[in-house]
Amino acid sequence: MIKQIPRTERRDGTGMIGRILRTESRRGAAPLAATACAVAMAWLLVVHPADWLGHWGGLAVYLRVCMLVLCPLFLAAGAWQAGRDRRARMVELLGTVPRPGWHPMITGWAAVTLAGLAGLAAPLLVAAVLTARFATYAGPGWWWPMLVAPAGLGAASALGVLIGRRFPGRIIAPVAALALYVGLAVPAYFSESRWAVLSPSTDEFRAYVFWPGTFHAWQAAWFGLLAVTFLLLATRRWGTAVVPAALAGTLLVALPPDEPAEDPGALTLVCTERAPQVCVTRINEFLLDDVDAVLRPGLERLAGIPGTPVRAVEDTARRRGEYRPDTAWFALLDQATITGGLSHRDWLETTFRSSLGDSDCPPPPDSVGDPAVDPLWRTELAAYLWMEGDPPPELTALPVDRQREWIGRVFAASRACDRAELARLAP
Amino acid sequence: MTVAVDDVTVRYGRRVVLDGLDLALDTGVHGLLGPNGAGKTTLMRVLATVSVPDSGGVRLLGSAITDEKALRAVRRQLGYLPQTFGFYPRFTVREFVEYLAWLKEMPAAGIPVAVDRALQRVGLLDRADDRMRTLSGGMQRRAGIAQAIVNDPRLLLLDEPTAGLDPEQRVEFRALLRELGVDACVLVSTHLVEDVAAACERVSLVDGGRLVFTGTSAQLAAAGGDGDAGDSAIERGYTAVLRAARA
Numbered sequence: 001m002i003k004q005i006p007r008t009e010r011r012d013g014t015g016m017i018g019r020i021l022r023t024e025s026r027r028g029a030a031p032l033a034a035t036a037c038a039v040a041m042a043w044l045l046v047v048h049p050a051d052w053l054g055h056w057g058g059l060a061v062y063l064r065v066c067m068l069v070l071c072p073l074f075l076a077a078g079a080w081q082a083g084r085d086r087r088a089r090m091v092e093l094l095g096t097v098p099r100p101g102w103h104p105m106i107t108g109w110a111a112v113t114l115a116g117l118a119g120l121a122a123p124l125l126v127a128a129v130l131t132a133r134f135a136t137y138a139g140p141g142w143w144w145p146m147l148v149a150p151a152g153l154g155a156a157s158a159l160g161v162l163i164g165r166r167f168p169g170r171i172i173a174p175v176a177a178l179a180l181y182v183g184l185a186v187p188a189y190f191s192e193s194r195w196a197v198l199s200p201s202t203d204e205f206r207a208y209v210f211w212p213g214t215f216h217a218w219q220a221a222w223f224g225l226l227a228v229t230f231l232l233l234a235t236r237r238w239g240t241a242v243v244p245a246a247l248a249g250t251l252l253v254a255l256p257p258d259e260p261a262e263d264p265g266a267l268t269l270v271c272t273e274r275a276p277q278v279c280v281t282r283i284n285e286f287l288l289d290d291v292d293a294v295l296r297p298g299l300e301r302l303a304g305i306p307g308t309p310v311r312a313v314e315d316t317a318r319r320r321g322e323y324r325p326d327t328a329w330f331a332l333l334d335q336a337t338i339t340g341g342l343s344h345r346d347w348l349e350t351t352f353r354s355s356l357g358d359s360d361c362p363p364p365p366d367s368v369g370d371p372a373v374d375p376l377w378r379t380e381l382a383a384y385l386w387m388e389g390d391p392p393p394e395l396t397a398l399p400v401d402r403q404r405e406w407i408g409r410v411f412a413a414s415r416a417c418d419r420a421e422l423a424r425l426a427p
Numbered sequence: 428m429t430v431a432v433d434d435v436t437v438r439y440g441r442r443v444v445l446d447g448l449d450l451a452l453d454t455g456v457h458g459l460l461g462p463n464g465a466g467k468t469t470l471m472r473v474l475a476t477v478s479v480p481d482s483g484g485v486r487l488l489g490s491a492i493t494d495e496k497a498l499r500a501v502r503r504q505l506g507y508l509p510q511t512f513g514f515y516p517r518f519t520v521r522e523f524v525e526y527l528a529w530l531k532e533m534p535a536a537g538i539p540v541a542v543d544r545a546l547q548r549v550g551l552l553d554r555a556d557d558r559m560r561t562l563s564g565g566m567q568r569r570a571g572i573a574q575a576i577v578n579d580p581r582l583l584l585l586d587e588p589t590a591g592l593d594p595e596q597r598v599e600f601r602a603l604l605r606e607l608g609v610d611a612c613v614l615v616s617t618h619l620v621e622d623v624a625a626a627c628e629r630v631s632l633v634d635g636g637r638l639v640f641t642g643t644s645a646q647l648a649a650a651g652g653d654g655d656a657g658d659s660a661i662e663r664g665y666t667a668v669l670r671a672a673r674a
Contacts, residue, residue, distance in 0.1 A: 015535060016538065019525070019529075020526060020529050023518065023522045023525070023526060027515060027518045027519075027522060028515075028517075088513045088515050088516070089512075090514065090515065091513075092509045092513075093509055093513065093527075094530065095475075095476075095477045096475045096476055096477055097502060097527070097530035097531050097532075098498075098500075098502035098531060099530045099531070099532050103530075104530065
């Protein structure tokens with residue numbers, strides 16, 4: 001007769017599961033997954049520091065952008081781990097053991113997923129330290145988008161396990177990863193679609209936009225259910241897989257109820273104390289000194305000229321269509337360097353060009369856009385150069401008072417869309 | 428009976444690999460001999476619960492495997508070394524055997540001791556922390572034997588276990604077989620007739636998917652005569668039995 005081992009003895013303690021998990025973490029695909037994810041995350045952070053540096057919310061949403069690369073990596077890791085038994089010619093031996101096949105499968109999936117997440121943690125921690133040095137605003141629930149990442153990445157590695165068990169060839173992991181990359185990249189071109197929220201990768205989030213926690217909880221639940229479905233399918237539990245698949249389908253029908261809203265705290269203006277004022281949003285406060293250094297000379301050149309800007313304000317806080325003759329607007333999103341400085345000073349130097357064109361006059365029908373032959377364009381170019389401190393010789397030949405009078409007339413004509421006057425003012 | 432095979436037939440497509448084979452084995456060391464393609468490995472795979480016969484009955488450890496519960500109960504007391512033994516090359520020897528012990532649902536608390544004991548029995552305890560890929564072919568085979576015996580199986584199936592072992596290791600292995608055979612039913616499939624003569628109490632000879640001889644090593648040796656091919660009495664007996672079966 002079969003000698004029955006008492007149930008209590010057969011039951012694994014967490015200690016043994018922990019040992020097996022540690023072994024898988026050291027000897028399976030996990031170390032490779034951790035290394036690949038760490039390198040990829042570090043690279044993504046380094047090449048686009050402006051997207052996250054100094055912004056807690058930016059760091060959280062940038063991780064979601066990076067999912068475009070990270071999800072394929074996790075999928076490849078899962079597929080490679082799942083194909084190991086076939087590559088190692090272990091299938092026959094494993095077919096004689098009593099433990100259900102999903103036990104080692106789940107252990108392997110958990111090992112690569114946790115290792116991949118651990119790989120991400122190190123560069124993210126460094127990014128968090130750098131952000132902490134400069135960040136001037138956190139905002140409510142800025143970390144919510146980050147919580148979706150483990151669920152999304154777990155679903156990606158679970159899909160990899162499913163694919164790896166069905167198609168265990170060596171080539172399948174990179175091929176499937178590439179396919180997922182393409183599959184995730186395509187919806188980015190249809191970001192307006194309501195289905196775009198189903199993708200783990202998105203660049204629709206902004207550091208100053210607050211998505212309610214319920215939205216992220218919805219997304220995490222969606223990816224969690226996908227992960228469970230993939231794992232059940234990998235163990236050929238077709239019937240059981242219907243349950244999470246049906247729940248995921250229910251979520252599809254009930255798309256997130258909440259809409260994003262701009263975070264007023266993030267968009268609060270912080271201005272220099274001395275006039276002329278330079279103002280940035282609170283999330284970019286750490287850039288205020290650098291911005292002030294770039295814009296102040298231009299503002300001071302315009303000081304006292306009627307109808308010209310007396311202050312410069314970051315346009316993130318600008319309402320749609322808002323026009324104020326005393327204000328020059330400048331863009332400051334994604335302009336931080338890894339050391340917390342401005343990455344594109346030359347962009348800011350052109351700020352006053354936009355203030356001249358704020359009246360949004362349509363170009364004249366006969367405009368050729370060439371300053372050499374079009375007097376209207378020649379006027380505007382000369383005005384730009386004057387405001388940037390590099391006026392053309394025709395203007396420097398004039399006394400300073402005449403130059404200032406000339407720029408005032410250019411602003412007035414521009415605001416009135418008086419093309420004839422602009423053409424007459426051509427130097 | 429630990430193993431009772433009754434009129435088992437296995438087909439691969441149109442080819443009949445096991446053809447109404449009967450076999451009964453009890454505690455002790457049993458040799459399974461036969462030429463290439465005779466069906467030895469297929470029989471081992473059936474006994475290891477990897478393959479399901481097309482017809483006939485198999486009772487293992489006194490149980491007919493009728494459902495998942497019975498299958499798992501048998502597998503807990505089964506040790507198997509496949510002919511093509513695969514392993515995870517990055518695992519250490521200890522990790523590999525420990526992993527298989529876990530898969531065999533051994534009581535968690537007993538696994539570390541059982542692993543060390545299995546490695547000691549195959550002479551690999553001093554290499555326990557070496558990666559599997561760094562071992563020689565013979566050592567890898569011994570690691571395969573260690574995983575097979577780690578759960579003290581009542582039914583141990585070893586397919587070509589001495590492949591790659593040097594003569595000294597083979598002598599030690601035979602001693603291990605005799606030791607294991609005291610409490611368990613050990614079935615050794617091999618081409619090496621001298622291993623069978625040295626270690627197995629009983630011998631079964633398969634040819635063309637059928638059992639053509641079963642008896643003691645001495646009986647197999649006695650079946651041969653001076654005119655039969657072979658360098659030893661048991662080899663001559665082996666060729667004589669095959670010749671008679673094919674006549």
